[in-house]
Amino acid sequence: MVTLVSAPGGFEVPLWRAIAVYRMASLAYVCVVVTRDADRYAHPLAAGALVLVMGVWTAVTAVNYAVPARRGWPLLLADLGVVLAILLVTPAVMGRPALAAGLPTLAVAWLGGPVLAWAVCGGRRRGVTAALVLGAADLATRGILTPSALNGAILMLLAGVVVGHVARLAATTEERLQRAVELEAANRERERLARDIHDSVLQVLALVQRRGARLDGEAGELARLAGEQEAALRALISGAGPVPAGAADAPVDLRGLLGRYASATVSLSAPATPVPLPPTVARELAAATGAALDNVARHGGGRAWILIEDEGSAVTVSIRDEGPGFAPDRLTEAAAQGRLGVAQAIRGRLTDLGGTAQISSTPGSGTEVELTVPRRRS
Structure with a gap:
């Protein structure tokens, strides 16, 4: 009570x-x-x-x-x-x-x-x-x-x-x-939601992902999306979702935020120990990672690998796919045409954090996005 x-x-x-x-x-x-x-x-x-x-x-x-x-x-x-x-x-x-x-x-x-x-x-x-x-x-x-x-x-x-x-x-x-009461209320609400959706939504998403994994075309894409949403929903109701009220200043483990992206088509490799970052930095880095994965889903064939590296003074997240890749000047052309997804959703976020975003790609060899943020902003 x-x-x-x-x-x-x-x-x-x-x-x-x-x-x-x-x-x-x-x-x-x-x-x-x-x-x-x-x-x-x-x-x-x-x-x-x-x-x-x-x-x-x-x-x-x-x-x-x-x-x-x-x-x-x-x-x-x-x-x-x-x-x-x-x-x-x-x-x-x-x-x-x-x-x-x-x-x-x-x-x-x-x-x-x-x-x-x-x-x-x-x-x-x-x-x-x-x-x-x-x-x-x-x-x-x-x-x-x-x-x-x-x-x-x-x-x-x-x-x-x-x-x-x-x-x-x-x-x-x-x-x-007050923070303890708010956190307890949030945990109870999460438990209630978990009970309500575990026997319905999660099972349906898992069934769609399994049945459609071997299909081609739109059915296969639907199965992939169902698997991603199942992983994200499980992460949310298990506590890896938004930061609870009252804990806005507490460090956030980056592994939990990126864990929601793990699915049948997205592999996540992370250190065995927590990777703590300030809440704003962690959320922006996770959002930039999500934007990179959106590009993989649209242009890179959907299969991706995420690697988290904690280097002490900085944290690096690498996203790699085996898609068709693109020419080195393609990003410049896209920005000139007003398509600013990479410029704003990825590079813009990293610039605001005082970090860097390196995108490497050649036609036929896939794409690798390397996001690096310092632990202390200058």
Whole structure:
């Protein structure tokens, strides 16, 4: 049974809720500290007003950070700016004597809220940035460097690093889980299709290929096409088909892509080990090979041999037939007449990949197409 995963960002929801709880709990601690030390402040009423502002901003951030679309730079910068403003007015509200006496600043632990928000939203780097800005502002507000003030700044820095790391791990885990679910769904669909067509389409194609293999003319051509489609269909339902969703960046084994062309009239020789290539390169090389085989079917008698060579720094695919061949200047004439099958379908693809396509043919000696692509594009 396939388990549905939450929408993107779902693993971050508990982190944002935890930040909201932290800000409310730290605000309650601020109230306790201000109530305890209000008689030692220069302006107790102003301190109460700042606590009210903190309460309002705590509610604003709790509501807005709960909406993924609002977790952008405007809210993050506003959050950092509000806390910085409260830190900057703290000396005027508390008075320098109170700060010199070692009393905690008005924000106390509440100023860690933006650090956590930046860390969850952007990872370690953003968390560290917010921690450095607020830590420097807190130390500047006190006017003196005390062990307790320095410890507070270090704790904020550690919180930014740790929470940011956890947030990135959560996002990565969610992406991988989503890919796993999509891959499982694709495999189940492939299995369903395999069950549905195995006892019908594949058997009919195999029967047509066997019965018509010894016939001439259009019947023999029909049998050959049936054999090719049977091989391609078997490769598709067995997993050698298109790259699954979510795995677009994973290397692709070229043997699997070219294996779909193997049939009673097309022989494939490949290394015993995988031939990994970037997905785009592998698919374009396979498409160029298919275009070459189309030419074999039309002009080369239908019988072909494919050879895959992995040379480490490059991969070469050779397609050879025993057809009538053609004169060396035939391709130039075809391009001049507007028939650009070879130029665009084969050479064009290889040029885009940074590779080369060499076509060798002489009348009566067949044709050989050699496609070479480098492992790293220049």
